[in-house]
Amino acid sequence: MTKLLSYEGATFRTLEKDEMYFDGGSWKVGSLNNVCYQELIDLFGQPTWNRESGDFKVQMEWAIEVNDGDKVYILRIYDWKTYDRDYTMSQLKTWSIGGNDDGNPYLLKSFVHTHQSVLSN
Secondary structure, eight states: OOEEEEETTEEEEEEEEEEEESSSSOOEEEEEESSOHHEEEEEHHSSSSSSSTTTOOOOOOEEEEEOOOSSEEEEEOOOSSSOOOHHHTTTOOOEEEEEEETOHHHHHHHHHHHHHHHHHH
């Protein structure tokens, strides 16, 4: 079971593979900088998808359901074109945020960066 995280009146929940639903498609809407794989694991648990995509451009991805009080939407955190699982897990520091016009990537970015200091203490 995935933990429910809250921040600034919003909740964040990592979806399991079997909970994923079509959200109208997504594209890159932002980036998370200076964040490592282990910090994402500590915050969100295991990735929703922990496998290479069919075109090998994505090694792992978290599908995060966000409820900001006004609407519910999905944002995705994923590596992009590293083509190397070991690199993604040990060295990658810039992650892509995927979403669509419904989502607010700034809320997710703020949540992650605010909680990084808690994780490192």
